[in-house]
Amino acid sequence: MDVFWLVLTVLGLAVLGYWLGRTRALRSVAGDSRYLHSLPSYYGTNVALMTLVPAFFVMIAWLLIQPLIINDTVADMIPERAAQGAGELSLVMSDVRRVAAGLDAAVEQGALTEEEAASIRAEFTDIRARLGEIGVALGQEVSASTLRAAQVYRSMTASGSFWMSVVVLLLAGGGFATALMRTDKDFRARNVVESGVLAILFLAASIAILTTLGIVLSLIFNTVEFFRLYPIDDFFFGLTWSPSFGGGSELGVIPLLWGTFYISLIALAVAVPIGLFSAVYLSEYAPKPVRAFAKPLLEVLAGIPTIVYGLFALLTVGPFLQSVFGDDTVGWMQSASSVMTAGLVMGIMLIPFVSSLSDDIINAVPQAMRDGSYGLGATQSETVRQVILPAALPGIVGAILLAASRAIGETMIVVFGAGAAARLSLNPFEAMTTVTAKIVSQLTGDADFSSPEVLVAFALGMTLFVITLCLNVLALYIVRKYREQYE
Amino acid sequence: MYDAPTAAEQALQQHDIKISSRNVQVYYGDTHAIKDVDVDIEDKTVTAFIGPSGCGKSTFLRCLNRMNDTIDVARVEGEILLDGENIYDKKVDPVQLRARVGMVFQKPNPFPKSIYDNVAYGPRIHGMAKNRADLDEIVERALRRAALWDEVKDRMSAPGTGLSGGQQQRLCIARAVATEPEVLLMDEPASALDPIATSQIEELIDELRRNYAVVIVTHSMQQAARVSQKTAFFHLGNLVEYDDTSKIFTNPEDPRTESYITGRIG
Structure with a gap:
């Protein structure tokens, strides 16, 4: 599922959860909100937060980590002679990504079927010409290993985003159900919501600090590298x-x-x-x-x-x-x-x-x-x-x-x-x-x-x-x- | 041993008139805050201004040394004579006037300086000391008069803001006294203090009466009765009654005064 639709689904679920949680809380006291522990909107917010926060957290983490893992796996497939040094490897990798994107575009436009895109071989087909027909320009002939890598890249990305959708939806649904089950007139919704909000505020504050740390670290590593090449007292x-x-x-x-x-x-x-x-x-x-x-x-x-x-x-x-x-x-x-x-x-x-x-x-x-x-x-x-x-x-x-x-x-x-x-x-x-x-x-x-x-x-x-x-x-x-x- | 003078004695002890106001009006923008106030304040006497909140007693007090000049929207009409000279005359410099008519505020407001520098502030800006020894003497005399010397003599360079509330207020009094004013205005000087500090301040006021005309605004009628010889009762911007303190508190003429001091209004 597309990330956009995934986000929209989770958000929809959260809105629904807000409304259901509020209604359920009110129903547990027969509509008289004075007998509730917290104001009705807190029960709704509790369900919405439980739906949203874990799901989005996992989604963001997944989106950050998945490309790293895929890159790693695919890079291992590039034969030694095609990639010497870090600069060469990154050039080849960007080729792989371009070919993968080209195959995606080809499938979308109907020039290739899904099976063809997955099984097409550089030895038998002129990939560059086929992709050129549908408007994806490639700088050089696609080698067999690059195409293989691109195909693996495609399939891993596809299955990765499929599993991400599953996990995110499960988490959202799970949070939704748990929070809704707990909604009851004695449930301390306000306390839970406020500690949840506190956690969000804390997260925002720590992102700023962690970024500073990241900046300092990136400076330090390069500085150390420099002093390995150049005497420190001369500097x-x-x-x-x-x-x-x-x-x-x-x-x-x-x-x-x-x-x-x-x-x-x-x-x-x-x-x-x-x-x-x-x-x-x-x-x-x-x-x-x-x-x-x-x-x-x-x-x-x-x-x-x-x-x-x-x-x-x-x-x-x-x-x-x-x-x-x-x-x-x-x-x-x-x-x-x-x-x-x-x-x-x-x-x-x-x-x-x-x-x-x-x-x-x-x-x-x-x-x-x-x-x-x-x-x-x-x-x-x-x-x-x-x-x-x-x-x-x-x-x-x-x-x-x-x-x-x-x-x-x-x-x-x-x-x-x-x-x-x-x-x-x-x-x-x-x-x-x-x-x-x-x-x-x-x-x-x-x-x-x-x-x-x-x-x-x-x-x-x-x-x-x-x-x-x-x-x-x-x-x-x-x-x-x-x-x-x-x- | 000091005995409170009886009403008869007080009537005999007539002093010179230090400040007299005639037909004073004060406006804050469109608000008419003080209406037709005529009052004669005697030298070497404590005069108390009492009245409910917002009656204009502090406003009138601030007219006496032109502190209202610092408020843009305030406008003063009428005459206020200090030793027969109109202080609102064009040729009077409010800065020099304030050196003659000192002021102590409701909340202790020592400057963020040392105790010594707080007291020496006025003498320094008025060039009252010829040298350091002179200044030391002025500072010591002022602190002694404010009954603070013994408590601070070993820490003159400590910040004035580090003192307790009552000490800070006595420091402010010492600071005002150090410039050798002729009149001392006090705007609720004890309202932010505890009872012990209050009684110290009151003793001090009684002491200061020997040298100065003291005008004190107070919310506490007991305080007015304890420290003052003359009392003026303000109500809604009018001076309702002004007489000997003993007369105001025992036999007021105006029914409004009586209502106020017996606690029916205010």
């Missing part, structure tokens, strides 16, 4: 970054970290004062209409994709800076791409981030603090400087650290604004590059995933991940530590 302490795919690369991370740090520093130097001042203005001084207008406007800035900021850096800020500091004047700046260009634009990007978070934090300082200060004869600016900002400081520091994390992880602005040269220099008008930009450049193009020049991207990613993780942990720690101070 962390090397002062030169010059990858060459011909071999003999120097992959020192220091220039990249320096670029990241320098650009982030300039970005924060722009974003923190401006963002903070605008937050103070918006939360303490701005009249209501101004605030109602300016705050959303500022937040729109946060919604602009960073690539647009990148274009802004490339087309406007860079040339402008060059006209001011370039060869025509003081001669500090050789090209439009520089640390300053990227830093300034990144700072502009971070302003709404800093200002919006700080504004919320300043607003959260209790009015009683302001009253207390005004009551002592303090002016508004004294109140802001000496009471409100100190009270809001932990939150503001947290906001700044979060902004720093974003600055460190930013890519597009760097690609467009800062250039691609990894360099160790103090001049902010020189082109430099960051860790993120280099990850992109190492992984794009014809990448061979066994060379250190490509694998270094994962080590860079891991380094970045650890740095931003530390920053975020620090931010959370600071925010938590001082939060209760004025509550």
Whole structure:
């Protein structure tokens, strides 16, 4: 049975179950819902959940695992000479899948019968021509082993989905029947439904966490692989970054970290004062209409994709800076791409981030603090400087650290604004590059995933991940530590 | 030994008028919250404002140091004279006014700073101390006056928010006293406190009367009777009756006052 129809059937069963469970519960107390343990809808929901959840859970697991098993079995059938190395094998496997899909299409269109599709032999029939007739184009002649494999692939997929349908329907029916049998006026339907909902919520939360774990693991394996090919201290302490795919690369991370740090520093130097001042203005001084207008406007800035900021850096800020500091004047700046260009634009990007978070934090300082200060004869600016900002400081520091994390992880602005040269220099008008930009450049193009020049991207990613993780942990720690101070 | 003055004695102890209000009206948007309030508050006297919730006593109190200025929709009309000078005059700076008329709020609101910095806050912003030793002295004097010195003298750098509720409120009183105000306004200063802390605050108020005019808003009639010499009864935005405390509580003139203090309304 098709997955779509299977889902629809189970859903239909659940709806039916809801209605039957509710009715049955009501009937057990002769229609007077006051004698039920729970509200009638809980009995219905119980039946619906028992029908849906186990069936869908098994279905999803089955759909994830079945292709893995089939691939494994089929891959064993490919003779050694056709598949050398992982790349070759995956090419052959995709051929197998294409032929299988072609046979499916042929059966569907009536060009082949089901038996023919299962027994057709490459030795006797020109498969490529037959499939070509019905619109399935194949790149090369189908070898006997590929066809065999495709036929096995087809039959395994077919029987797999047949058994999946059976199991899912059995589970749905079983859950349906069990829940309906248990429905009775003393059955604690509410408790069961609520623990069921709790389990669903837990599952959703753990998926997010497991995904993070998966990301970290995939980084770690590749990073370990990289350090097997390239010495670890050369990576962390090397002062030169010059990858060459011909071999003999120097992959020192220091220039990249320096670029990241320098650009982030300039970005924060722009974003923190401006963002903070605008937050103070918006939360303490701005009249209501101004605030109602300016705050959303500022937040729109946060919604602009960073690539647009990148274009802004490339087309406007860079040339402008060059006209001011370039060869025509003081001669500090050789090209439009520089640390300053990227830093300034990144700072502009971070302003709404800093200002919006700080504004919320300043607003959260209790009015009683302001009253207390005004009551002592303090002016508004004294109140802001000496009471409100100190009270809001932990939150503001947290906001700044979060902004720093974003600055460190930013890519597009760097690609467009800062250039691609990894360099160790103090001049902010020189082109430099960051860790993120280099990850992109190492992984794009014809990448061979066994060379250190490509694998270094994962080590860079891991380094970045650890740095931003530390920053975020620090931010959370600071925010938590001082939060209760004025509550 | 301090004896409560009898009604006759109190009548003799006439003090100067510190604050007098004439024909004061307060509006919150369209609501007329205070209507025609005329009252003379005496120096070195505790004046209590009593009345049911929403009668306008806190609003009127906040007029006395222009705290209502911080509320956008509030509008004050009429005259309030502090030492004969209209505080709503254009040339009066509300900031300087509030240094002369201090305020203690219903909920203790110490700043998230150390105990020392809380008390030193006012003196610092008004430049009252020439050097650190001066400031230390001001802080100690204020804390002694608020009867908190002995409890906190060994932990002046601990956060003010870490004190108990009653201590926090005395800290706020010390903070207000440290700026050497002439009038101290207290908006239900003991309503968030337990009976022991309350009685400490009340003793303190009686103590403060030597130096200041104290105006206290309270929901507790017993408290008004215990700490004040003059009492004003507010009802629905009107000042119903204003007289010596002993007279209000024993022989009120207005039937509404009598109903309130005997518990029939409010």
